[in-house]
Amino acid sequence: MIKLIGILVVAVGFALRFNTLLVVMAAGIITGMVAGMSFNEIMELFGKYFVENRYVTLTVLLIVPVVGLLERHGLRERAEALISKAKAATAGRVLLIYTAIRQISIAFGVNIGGHPQMVRPLVAPMAEAAARQQFKRAVLPAAASSGELPDKLAEEVRANAAAAENVGNFFGEDTVFAVGAVLLIQGVLKGQGQDVGLWALSLWGIPTALAAFCVMVWRTQRLDRRIREQAHLAKTEEPQ
């Protein structure tokens, strides 16, 4: 039981909003000490795994220069200009299409997405531009308001763009062409004398993949409804 103290440290630390890095390090140190490791042994473990997991950070590091460069030269502005020509585009539809592309491509073993390379420069600005348009169109004819998308709503659209990436990424992976996760599953089960085929594992990922897409249909429709509601509110609030 005492070994669970690290999880408690994390929960309390997050709840009290201490610096997350500090909370994580403290949880590691306390858990290690409880398990009988010395401070230097714990530092060694942190060093070893921090170095081994550099690849998680690597793509972000290499992508930010090009994304920053393109943004400085108007990538977001151009994405907005492009989306404003598509009259049927809504924030929800942009995100739903992205989820579908992501699920299908990763099912075939190709990882085309990612937060730094797709969501920040392309998907989020397009969804936000579509939302801005939806909002403006709903507000402008009636009110003298600028039709500017409220910041809070813009942030909600961007948070949902990140969610569309994650859902598309997680719930496509285990279908058609088995990669990473499926191989891990097979390995673990084999160690216990259970032989399961790759195809069986892939096949049984499909129902959840479909369910995930349906959930995204619901969430993206809700997002579009939220934008309409907020626009309606803005319209009625304006005195003129």
Place this chain on the structure above:
Amino acid sequence: MKLISLDVFYVVAGLFLLLVAARIALDAQHPKRWGSAVFWGLLAIVFFAGKQLPALVAGYMVLAMVVLAATKQVAGVPGAGGAAGDRAKSAERLRNWLFAPALLIPAMAVVGTLLLSRVHWGDWWLMDSANVTVSAVCLGALVAAAVGLKITRAAPVTAVNEGSRLLQAIGWALILPQMLAALGAIFSKAGVGPVIAELAAHALPTQIPFVAVAAYCLGMAIFTMCMGNAFAAFPVITLGIGLPFVVQLHHGNPAIMAAIGMLSGYCGTLMTPMAANFNIVPAMLLDLKDKNAVVKAQVPIGLTLLAANILIMYLCVYRF
């Protein structure tokens, strides 16, 4: 032999971090000049030296970075890149060419996984087959940077400056995924997982088939939320709850159990700040004021899909 291994990209990333640190150190206007410069400089050394660095030294460097972050010595310069008018003018001039470098990155991912990973001359492989996705994206990023500089006719220093601005906007959260991976490893070394599996197995009436399924799926989700990683949770919870109860006691189908069990873990990933690379770093990348905004947007999705997983597993695992 691999011609393009991750080590090449680690050196490039280290070089970029070093430039970021040096430019901060030379910037007298920077609000947290020395703290930030040391933070990014230490990270640069970790990327450069990597496995040559003794683990203990790397550990103490990580500790120093954590202390700098916790004492608020790491900060960025606020503000967008360039004036809005300049960006609009440039967007008007370059039009859809601007998308070319951005689309090159996913295009390289496709080419890399499908083609380049198979190119070899005898024992000389073009790419490291163990890390094809990461290598392909990295290669794509470098090609995109070159094409981007050509199209915009900007000096390379602009790319470094703009990259530095974005990096500092992410700030110390950038190293959170690496820290959490280390914490996960310490948790499993200390034997945290089996304790949780045992607790769940003893506390619940797993002789009821539905309870066994629900306990396994919930166990996967909750333990993933604690560890931030479904891959770490899978062996522990599958050996602790899944195999003994769903498969051995109630004769469920192991393939169905395992496939849907892993996906239940992913539901947990959606709902935890511990999965920092999926949930926290993106919040910083997207300029969200609330760094838990992505988790909050995903909680309804995670809960619904978890319920769906329990239902699908219960309906199928004892039947096929």
